[in-house]
Amino acid sequence: MNLELALRMTEAAVRQAMREGAAVSVAVVDEGGNLMSFQRMEGADIAGPVLAQGKAWTSVALRGSTAELAGRTAPGGELHGLAGGRFTLLGGGVPLWSDYGEGERVVGGVGVSGGTLAQDVACAEAAALVWRTR
Amino acid sequence: MNLELALRMTEAAVRQAMREGAAVSVAVVDEGGNLMSFQRMEGADIAGPVLAQGKAWTSVALRGSTAELAGRTAPGGELHGLAGGRFTLLGGGVPLWSDYGEGERVVGGVGVSGGTLAQDVACAEAAALVWRTR
Amino acid sequence: MNLELALRMTEAAVRQAMREGAAVSVAVVDEGGNLMSFQRMEGADIAGPVLAQGKAWTSVALRGSTAELAGRTAPGGELHGLAGGRFTLLGGGVPLWSDYGEGERVVGGVGVSGGTLAQDVACAEAAALVWRTR
């Protein structure tokens, strides 16, 4: 992970949001969960700085997409106890693997907030695609 | 509880994780819920410092295993209101009793995070076994 | 303030850091103190996400450059009571005025952290220059 890649990922998410007609915030964190890049589009809500960073951190901390993790926080789900804590269990956070497909090591994460959950996920995936095809 | 015992418990949990092929974080807290020992294995996620400590604290605070407590947080369940607060209601936290079986007093707790919930529980139980057979 | 301007300001600060041989974090916030843009250069420390945002927020909150404000936090100084609170009273935070020179309204702020204080200030000023000559 480096700033140049983080910026390309951030911009890919912003462009996807434009295509979706959404106004979002985008955060990229490194493997320690520390912020590298952030952009909030005009018109994007002020929850974005909190939620985009939270999703990115959570995807690194739990090594999974927050959309998938969120599905396991329903009552009775394996991760029910996590809901509401420090973890942001809302779709739109995607971990970045050192070797995509092999899952060896999470070296960063991207988080998007501001659109519908489907839009946030699409934007985060657009950023992750930049990572996978780097 | 003392550091020597806390370390033996921590190491027992780490060895169990190795047997399970998991990379975990292990925390041991005293009866005040304050951290005594912590180890994060190589490759264990950065949620570990938060979750292992959270499980250990919760097992002391509520005097029960977090795996069992988690089952009571479903809507309608006795502990529904707890989900999402300071409490980490995920399996892998085990209280340590002054006299196991009699339940006289909780004098500490162990928390494990990083594997599957079943692995976390197995590692925490391995640590608790050290306590019970001290 | 908008994202396009925030990015130009962020990049101006990063370029100044390169000229200075420093590795910094740069944050730009809007008039609500909410983050708009952030970049952490390779090699910049992990205090940057905290301090750059803190300086930017503080420059908006107190409507002044943090370098100047810091000078007033000495014992007996006007702002002594502020030191140590939510405010980041270290040089490198600069407010952005709606009409520079007239001081009508603060509409944002920039914060830089990671270099020496002199470098941080120089980078923040480079960003503010973009604003003033927009």
Next chain:
Amino acid sequence: MNLELALRMTEAAVRQAMREGAAVSVAVVDEGGNLMSFQRMEGADIAGPVLAQGKAWTSVALRGSTAELAGRTAPGGELHGLAGGRFTLLGGGVPLWSDYGEGERVVGGVGVSGGTLAQDVACAEAAALVWRTR
């Protein structure tokens, strides 16, 4: 940084505390500031989990020994504005460099709390010596 080294460093600090007649807490964090190892000796205060981790994190975040940084937080000092925030500016935190003497990259930090400041510093240095002679 890995757990085996983190443990050797932790134990070196504990042994130094024994020689000093002090009861301390020792924390080791990685380059992302995330906890790897922690031990609190019997009789060590419950501020230890907070302060030892805080010193270790601060030494990584600001890339310096907290003893030296603390000296610059006096009124009029360069870092006065930092005192009291998230940063733990008390002696006993020491950064670990990838190449000691060259200062290329901070890859972790150790923090000690519980003794006098001189004792905390001596214990942290004992841990850092393990790192430098690894």
